[in-house]
Amino acid sequence: MKQRVTKAIFPVAGLGTRFLPATKSIPKEILCLVDKPLIQYAIDEAREAGIEEFIFVTSRGKGALEDYFDGAPQLEQSLKAKGKDDLLDVLMKSTMDSGEIAYVRQREALGLGHAVWCARRLIADEPFAVILTDDVIEAEQPVLKQMVEAHEQTGGNMVAAMEVAPSKASAYGLLDIKEDMGSLVSVKGMVEKPKPEDAPSNLAVIGRYILTPQILKNLETQERGAGGEIQLTDAIAKEITTSDNVYGFRFQGTRYDCGSKAGFLQATVAFGLARGDLCDEFRDFLIETLECRRAAQ
Numbered sequence: 001m002k003q004r005v006t007k008a009i010f011p012v013a014g015l016g017t018r019f020l021p022a023t024k025s026i027p028k029e030i031l032c033l034v035d036k037p038l039i040q041y042a043i044d045e046a047r048e049a050g051i052e053e054f055i056f057v058t059s060r061g062k063g064a065l066e067d068y069f070d071g072a073p074q075l076e077q078s079l080k081a082k083g084k085d086d087l088l089d090v091l092m093k094s095t096m097d098s099g100e101i102a103y104v105r106q107r108e109a110l111g112l113g114h115a116v117w118c119a120r121r122l123i124a125d126e127p128f129a130v131i132l133t134d135d136v137i138e139a140e141q142p143v144l145k146q147m148v149e150a151h152e153q154t155g156g157n158m159v160a161a162m163e164v165a166p167s168k169a170s171a172y173g174l175l176d177i178k179e180d181m182g183s184l185v186s187v188k189g190m191v192e193k194p195k196p197e198d199a200p201s202n203l204a205v206i207g208r209y210i211l212t213p214q215i216l217k218n219l220e221t222q223e224r225g226a227g228g229e230i231q232l233t234d235a236i237a238k239e240i241t242t243s244d245n246v247y248g249f250r251f252q253g254t255r256y257d258c259g260s261k262a263g264f265l266q267a268t269v270a271f272g273l274a275r276g277d278l279c280d281e282f283r284d285f286l287i288e289t290l291e292c293r294r295a296a297q
């Protein structure tokens with residue numbers, strides 16, 4: 001019988017320098033789309049996919065993340081006393097049960113592969129998920145859930161995948177496709193941030209993975225790759241030569257690159273417009289602003 005995927009690793013050790021000065025005192029993962037931190041979108045998605053244990057790979061200065069998931073007794077009491085049940089519900093959804101969440105530290109910023117490897121002692125002989133909080137995906141069915149279902153058929157290693165503009169492909173891990181089966185592709189190669197002339201395709205890895213524990217073993221001896229960092233892509237690529245069990249999964253949904261300012265703003269607009277309580281006012285404001293700008297040009 002296939003093992004269920006019940007653990008997810010969230011690499012959240014990055015410095016978030018692209019969002020300075022905000023990230024001088026706030027972890028990037030706590031920046032909000034409307035009123036919900038990026039990390040909460042990732043946790044909600046993981047929970048809906050059946051994840052029960054949440055492993056955070058953190059670093060110095062990320063204490064606010066730990067506090068975020070803690071109980072907030074004073075706030076709870078005050079909301080209860082005032083009968084603000086809606087807000088109490090929102091608050092409780094961001095509170096993790098004791099033991100549900102674990103933190104490990106990445107001592108040095110040696111790359112995504114290294115960050116994932118830091119969680120190795122918390123993963124047994126079982127498949128596990130990795131979620132990159134920068135990639136926020138709006139989808140009817142949460143993307144990790146789509147992947148867990150596809151993974152039940154394939155087993156092995158699976159990465160979320162999406163066609164990106166060829167001009168931007170070099171910013172991603174890219175897949176060399178062996179067989180294209182539609183939403184599923186089998187993969188014969190994977191390269192992290194290649195030069196444009198070396199790109200095997202424009203089918204890019206997006207930040208959702210379901211991996212075998214062998215990847216953690218590969219990372220043990222993984223040499224530095226693109227950008228001088230230990231790359232997760234390289235450790236997965238190693239599996240293609242030895243086990244031939246790597247798949248790309250073209251998900252249903254819209255992905256926002258919230259690691260970039262433009263992507264973050266796009267997501268803010270999309271999530272603002274999707275909110276029933278805000279959309280009318282927000283849409284009118286956007287239309288008016290655009291019209292004013294056009295008239296002034």
Ligand code: G1P
Nearest residue numbers: 112135172173204205206207233
């Ligand atoms: C990471 C991965 C890369 C992937 C990307 C998706 O890169 O290393 O393979 O395509 O996430 O967002 P980063 O954006 O952290 O440089």
